[in-house]
Amino acid sequence: MPKTTLASFPVSGLFGVVKPSGPTSMSIVNDLQQLVSRSRLFVDPEKLEKLKGKKSDKRRGKRGLDTVKIGQGGTLDPLADGVLVIGVGKGTKKLNEFLNCTKEYRTTCLLGCETDSYDSEGARVRLAPWHHVTQDKVQDALPKFTGEIKQVPPVFSALKMDGKPLYEYARKGIPLPRPIEARSVTVHSLEISDWLDSEHSFFWPEKQFSTEEKQALETALKGIQGDVSIKDEVEPTSDDKRPTAFALKMKVSGGTYVRSIVHDLAHSVDSAGHVVTLTRSRQGRFTLEPVQEGDRGCIPWAIFEKALTDLGEVDDEGWTEWEREVIQCMEVI
Structure with missing residues (x-):
């Protein structure tokens, strides 16, 4: 040595x-x-x-x-x-x-399921169709999430509104007094690094929202979104055909919510999605x-x-x- x-x-x-x-x-x-x-x-x-x-x-x-x-x-x-x-x-x-330095991440999105934490550590909030989502659809949606963008933090976060954590509104069914403030962040680059399709080992979380928990979330969001309905749009998948997954690589500014990018990107292609892997590959x-x-x-x-x-x-x-x-x-x- x-x-x-x-x-x-x-x-x-x-x-x-x-x-x-x-x-x-x-x-x-x-x-x-x-x-x-x-x-x-x-x-x-x-x-x-x-x-x-x-x-x-x-x-x-x-x-x-x-x-x-x-x-x-x-x-x-x-x-x-x-x-x-x-x-x-x-x-x-x-x-x-x-x-606040520039950071780089690699993450994997699993489609068809939205969770409260926006990742696989959370509980299933709702299921949505995913069969229609192709690599081209996701590729076409990426420019919406590149450059200077506005991000709305998850409602199940510790950020406070009027002295109360957001997750308390969502869990206790307290209407949000106003919309969650969006934050400006910069996504310098965003690309699909691997299209896994159904060839992977990921599963939706077993833990899922009860009817009461969904109703509490609906009540919290009605204060800012009017009529809100949180329900499954598809039946749980069988093991022989797993939901589509794909990997992303991104370079972002400090303060960027990687989970929110995945969540919002899945919404933009008329589906739902959450993070199943997340790697910070660079920090400054x-x-x-x-x-x-x-x-x-x-x-x-x-x-x-x-x-x-x-x-x-x-x-x-x-x-x-x-x-x-x-x-x-x-x-x-």
Whole structure:
């Protein structure tokens, strides 16, 4: 392995992690805390000496001597995987720049079913026809969602209206006092990367809205849309003919709701759809596939996961595997 080129330790910095689908972003940060707080890469040797024999505490705010500032530059939901930018020490002060930077995503849309969360983690709200949707139909609809566009956040979101989260209106059947405010975002590029048709392993969620839940949602939306009817337009599909799915690749501004693009695109072709996979492939200069000058690659989560169980052997310079990976990928602040 090449020798390290860092002049002195400890350091502050930024590095990218490849988050897997499943864990929350916060759990990733908390797990990383256990490693960075006991590494000479980030902690003064005197503090490390004091920490010997002390048991690490995962609870935030109760770390005692092993406190090292650490944070992330833009949450990924449990379903999503891909680039998660991590800041350590003074690097945490640089994380805000990643909230509004340009990002790239890959996502898969499954047609015929709309969910409350706009993804497969939610419950089925309604079913709609999909057999009529062709690749050409979707391709023709893409320009409507490219450039500077207006997006309306999902009604089942934590955004507040008159001090109350939107999801409370939807769940409790409280009429919305006014339309949900649309947000301006920029979609720099949007393309179909793969037309899967029915050749895939995705299914609609088993969990579905009850009659009462549909009525509550109807009541909430009637305040701004007049007569609203939420009902299935088709029967559930059998396993021998799965609903159409397709993959999209996009480059967007900060604040863009990828799930809303998929939801609204499905509506535009007279169907319904939700996200079944979501990968953030780039966040600013951190990317899964470095291709241009200034790009920084990301470290697979498996490297850190392994270290949390067993740090393993150290190299000639005294670095463990995870530390060496961070040194090679880190942007020192």
